[in-house]
Amino acid sequence: MLLLTRDLLRFRSRKGKIYPQFLDPDDASLQRAAEALVEVFRQASAAGSTRQELTEETSLQLQSQQLDNPIGRGLEKLLLDRSEFDTGDPAEQQRFRESIFIQARQALREEAKALNPNLKEFWKRVEILQSQPVAQIQEALYADLPVQQRLLQFSPIGAETLLHRYNCGQVQGLLLNSEALELRLEHPDPGPLRQLCKYLRFHQLLAQITTDEQGIFQLRIDGPLSLFYKTQKYGLQLANFFPAILQQKNWQLRATVCFRQKPPLQLQLDPSCGIRSHYQQFHDYVPPEFQQISDRLKERQPEWQLELAGSFVPLPGDRYCFPDFVLQHQTGASVALELFHGWHAGPLRQRLQQLEEVQGVPLLLGVSNSLSKNPELGVALETSSYFKTFGFSFRELPTVDKLTKVLQSWWAATQQ
Known part of the structure; x- marks a missing residue:
C-alpha cells in the first residue's frame, strides 16, 4: 500500500492551517534521482538481492543524489511497497532450523570423541547429513529474518509518476x-x-x-x-x-x-x-461472497436480481445516498440496499432520522451487529419503525433469509 508513515510526512503549519510540502514532478534533477532509485530496485530484483543488500545500495544512491533524508526515504518507502520479498513458510523454516541443530548436536558429539576436533570437520559432517553445500545451509538457517529476505519481484514505475505518488502520499498520510x-x-x-x-x-x-x-x-x-x-x-x-x-x-x-x-x-x-x-x-467489482448471495437469491426468489448500484437515491432536504446494491424486480420495480458497517455509526444515526421523516423511499438497510451493540444506536434501531419493517442486521455478510424477508415487506408496502 503506497502510503507514507508519519515520520516521512513533510508539511508546515501556520495560523491553524497545514501545508503539505510537495515535490515538483517536472524538476529534471528530481526525475533523475527518482529514476536512479527505480533502477536500483530493478537490478536488485533481477539479482535476487536480500533486503539488507537493497538497503545498502539504496543508501549509497541517495547519498550520491544528495536527496534530503525525508524525501529520499519517502521515495524508498514507496518503492518498497511495490516490492515482494520471499518471507518463506515460518513453520517450515522452524522445522529446518531444528533439524540442523539436532544434526549439529550429534555431529559435535562425534567430533568431540576425536583427538583433534575442528570446525571445518564439523561443517563437513553437517553437509553430508543435509546433502547440501555448507554455504547454502548457513544462508538458509536465518533466511526468514527481514534483512535476509530476498527480493522476488518489483513493479517498475516511471520517475514522474513516482514523484506524483509521493505528493499523493503526503496528503494520504495527513488524512x-x-x-x-x-x-x-x-x-x-x-x-x-x-x-x-x-x-x-x-x-x-x-x-x-x-x-x-x-x-x-x-x-x-x-x-x-x-x-x-x-x-x-x-x-x-x-x-x-x-x-x-x-x-x-x-x-x-x-x-x-x-x-x-x-x-x-x-x-x-x-x-x-x-x-x-x-x-x-x-x-465494478463484485466480491465472490456477494456473488454467492446474488446466486442464492436468484434460486430462492427468481423474480429478483441483485446488482451493483449505479445511481443516487433522493432523501429529504436535498440529500442523497449512494447505496451498495439495487434489487431489481422482473416487473421493473427496484429498491436499493445500503449496508452500514462497524465504522458507520454517525451515518446510520442520520439515515434513521431521515427515513423517519418521509415515506416511500425505495431503500433497504443492512446494519452490522457491531453497531447494534452501541447502547445509543441499539435503542435507535429498536425504536425505528422504518428499520423494523425495511431493515435487518448481519454479522459479516447479509443472509438470503433476512434479505428475502425485508424484500417481501417492501413489496407488500408498494402494493397497498
Missing part, C-alpha cells in the same frame, strides 16, 4: 490523522460523479451528500479520529479514496488534521495542488 473530510464539487459531470461514488462504496465509506440550486454537491465523510471502531482500517480506506477525488474537475477539499497533543489544523486543497491521480477508470 490518516483526520477527523472529517469535506468535499465540494462545482457542477460535476454525472459520469465522473458516479465514478467517485463507486470509489466511496468500494472503500466502504459513507458520505452525507447534499446539493443546492446552483448544482454544487457537498460530501462530508467522517475521518478515522472521529471513530472508536477499527480506526486504522477506516483511515486507510479514507486515504485510498483521495486519488479518486483527483479525477474530478472543480473540487475543493477541507479536512481537520489532528496530531497527538497538538491543536487541530485545517487542510485545504483544490486542483491547483497539481497532483495527478494514478487511478484508472473504475470497473
